[in-house]
Amino acid sequence: MTSVVVQVLRRLTKSERWQLGGIVGLIFLGMILEMLSLSLILPLVGLVTREDYSIATISWLPQVVKEFDQAHLLQIALGAFVGLYAFKSTFLLWSNWIQKSFSARLSTRFSDELFDVYINQPYNYYLNTNSSSLIRKSQNSGIFVGGVIDPSLSLLTDGSVAVALAILLIAVEPLGTVLVLTTFVAATLAFQRFTKRRIRHWGAEKNRLGELQLKILQQSLGGIRDVTLYGRQNFFREAYFKQIFDNAMITRKFDTVLIMPRLWLELITVSSLFLAVVVMNAQDRSLSEIGVALTLYAGAAFRVMPSVNRLVAAFQNLAFSRHLVKEIGDDLELVKMAKGSDAPPIKLNSGIRIDRVSFRYGPDLPWVLHECSAVFRKGRTIGIIGSSGSGKSTLVDLLLGFLDPTKGRIFVDEQDVRHVRISWMKSVGYVPQEIFLLDDTIEANVAFGVDTDFVDRLRVVEALNQARLGDFVFNLGNGLETVIGERGVRMSGGQRQRLGIARALYANPDVLLFDEATSSLDSQTEKELMSEISELGRTRTTIQIAHRLETIRNCDDIFRISDGVIALLNKNERLEVFGPTKSENGQ
Ligand SMILES: Nc1ncnc2c1ncn2[C@@H]1O[C@H](COP(=O)(O)OP(=O)(O)O)[C@@H](O)[C@H]1O
Numbered sequence: 370m371t372s373v374v375v376q377v378l379r380r381l382t383k384s385e386r387w388q389l390g391g392i393v394g395l396i397f398l399g400m401i402l403e404m405l406s407l408s409l410i411l412p413l414v415g416l417v418t419r420e421d422y423s424i425a426t427i428s429w430l431p432q433v434v435k436e437f438d439q440a441h442l443l444q445i446a447l448g449a450f451v452g453l454y455a456f457k458s459t460f461l462l463w464s465n466w467i468q469k470s471f472s473a474r475l476s477t478r479f480s481d482e483l484f485d486v487y488i489n490q491p492y493n494y495y496l497n498t499n500s501s502s503l504i505r506k507s508q509n510s511g512i513f514v515g516g517v518i519d520p521s522l523s524l525l526t527d528g529s530v531a532v533a534l535a536i537l538l539i540a541v542e543p544l545g546t547v548l549v550l551t552t553f554v555a556a557t558l559a560f561q562r563f564t565k566r567r568i569r570h571w572g573a574e575k576n577r578l579g580e581l582q583l584k585i586l587q588q589s590l591g592g593i594r595d596v597t598l599y600g601r602q603n604f605f606r607e608a609y610f611k612q613i614f615d616n617a618m619i620t621r622k623f624d625t626v627l628i629m630p631r632l633w634l635e636l637i638t639v640s641s642l643f644l645a646v647v648v649m650n651a652q653d654r655s656l657s658e659i660g661v662a663l664t665l666y667a668g669a670a671f672r673v674m675p676s677v678n679r680l681v682a683a684f685q686n687l688a689f690s691r692h693l694v695k696e697i698g699d700d701l702e703l704v705k706m707a708k709g710s711d712a713p714p715i716k717l718n719s720g721i722r723i724d725r726v727s728f729r730y731g732p733d734l735p736w737v738l739h740e741c742s743a744v745f746r747k748g749r750t751i752g753i754i755g756s757s758g759s760g761k762s763t764l765v766d767l768l769l770g771f772l773d774p775t776k777g778r779i780f781v782d783e784q785d786v787r788h789v790r791i792s793w794m795k796s797v798g799y800v801p802q803e804i805f806l807l808d809d810t811i812e813a814n815v816a817f818g819v820d821t822d823f824v825d826r827l828r829v830v831e832a833l834n835q836a837r838l839g840d841f842v843f844n845l846g847n848g849l850e851t852v853i854g855e856r857g858v859r860m861s862g863g864q865r866q867r868l869g870i871a872r873a874l875y876a877n878p879d880v881l882l883f884d885e886a887t888s889s890l891d892s893q894t895e896k897e898l899m900s901e902i903s904e905l906g907r908t909r910t911t912i913q914i915a916h917r918l919e920t921i922r923n924c925d926d927i928f929r930i931s932d933g934v935i936a937l938l939n940k941n942e943r944l945e946v947f948g949p950t951k952s953e954n955g956q
């Protein structure tokens with residue numbers, strides 16, 4: 370338990386630790402006020418009910434006060450009493466507000482930091498992490514506060530209440546209290562021992578199930594067309610049911626364990642009362658003696674119980690949060706990619722050089738590329754062909770700097786991509802096989818991730834026209850403002866692709882990379898698009914991976930990847946692959 374608390378405390382900044390200290394102070398002040406207002410009830414009741422109640426014997430009161438008559442005194446006392454309660458209530462309200470504000474700020478900070486970590490990992494991280502896991506942890510990042518700071522504060526509050534009560538009770542009824550305390554401590558420790566491991570396990574299990582739920586939801590709703598078409602609703606429903614059922618069973622056990630301390634402590638109290646009676650009876654104590662002892666014991670027990678109860682609940686909460694806190698704590702330690710939002714894009718001077726690059730996705734996985742060398746010169750159009758699975762997209766990811774070569778290097782002009790990754794990524798317009806679209810307007814999808822106020826509308830229109838999507842967009846009722854639905858469901862495959870191309874063109878990049886980006890277009894549109902792009906200027910370097918040979922037939926250089934090796938096709942090989950061009954035919 371201490372390890373979780375320490376883990377969270379270590380993450381607080383200096384000022385947050387001070388604030389937390391202040392809050393602990395407020396909690397203690399509140400407790401003192403609480404005690405004070407409680408302890409004033411007895412004398413007040415005395416004043417009201419006893420005719421002969423006198424304050425004349427209280428030495429520290431000034432003479433004037435001692436001379437007040439009872440009715441007058443009663444008024445003053447009641448007034449003071451109400452005043453004290455009003456003050457106490459206001460204070461507690463305020464102190465609570467301060468506490469909640471602290472929790473809210475802290476919780477926000479942790480959630481924000483966690484998201485910052487998750488969105489700034491090297492690409493490799495996402496290849497090996499399911500998004501359900503990241504989503505679940507992001508959604509539950511409040512655990513640092515709700516599952517650790519809050520229960521710890523409650524431990525402090527109730528711990529101190531229990532201690533204060535114990536002191537008060539020991540002063541009034543020593544024997545009973547000591548007996549109660551010993552039994553309670555022993556009983557609580559036994560309970561803790563018995564439940565702690567289970568509760569930790571349930572906490573971990575609940576995390577796993579929560580993640581599974583997200584995964585099932587994402588996969589079934591995300592793949593709804595296939596689910597409907599193949600009629601697999603029940604498959605997902607059953608998986609979903611199993612998971613929520615298991616989850617509910619854990620909640621049932623945990624919630625039951627949460628109310629167990631009270632019942633358990635009551636049982637212990639009553640049994641020890643019984644035991645006390647038996648023992649005292651055996652000692653031949655008088656009945657009235659036994660009666661007094663029992664009253665004291667029971668009184669003490671039932672007054673300490675609620676605090677002990679809450680103490681145990683706080684311990685249980687800490688145990689339950691342990692697993693998630695550890696996981697999130699570890700994630701917060703992940704090294705973020707260097708940020709370079711201000712790094713300027715690179716102006717390509719000579720070209721891209723691939724220098725004996727070999728690549729595999731993991732030490733145990735087969736090599737995808739083997740000792741590949743190639744030069745893509747500036748201003749040229751480059752086509753790459755290769756059968757499916759030959760490593761074309763892998764090469765693209767290496768060129769973009771998403772992946773690092775396992776061996777060898779890739780140079781942009783004479784700089785290693787790894788050293789200029791951020792600037793380099795900004796200089797490339799990239800159109801992937803699958804276009805990721807936001808459920809937002811066409812404009813927001815073209816100027817991806819740019820605040821509406823800063824969008825260059827002229828560029829958006831220009832890019833849409835270049836991508837041969839202009840007519841389509843301006844025939845829509847809302848034009849650029851048209852919302853295209855989740856993942857662009859309201860557009861055709863070809864329109865989605867052209868939107869992706871418009872996005873790549875928006876920043877007017879120096880280098881364009883198309884990874885089978887025109888596969889959904891009809892050949893006429895593709896032809897228009899390609900000639901438009903080649904007209905954009907000869908300073909631009911275009912790398913195209915094509916699915917249809919026709920698309921790249923007119924490229925300046927054509928490479929082929931096969932058996933993990935990239936090779937430039939010479940004239941004969943080109944002829945072999947594409948057949949004679951029309952002009953050559955005519956000769
Ligand atoms: N994240 C990955 N982890 C492991 N293997 C991968 C991964 N991505 C692709 N591969 C493998 O690498 C090879 C090349 O894939 P890819 O570059 O996508 O081919 P393509 O030429 O069709 O674009 C394939 O055998 C594929 O199974």
Ligand SMILES: [Mg+2]
Nearest residue numbers: 761762763802
């Ligand atoms: Mg591919």
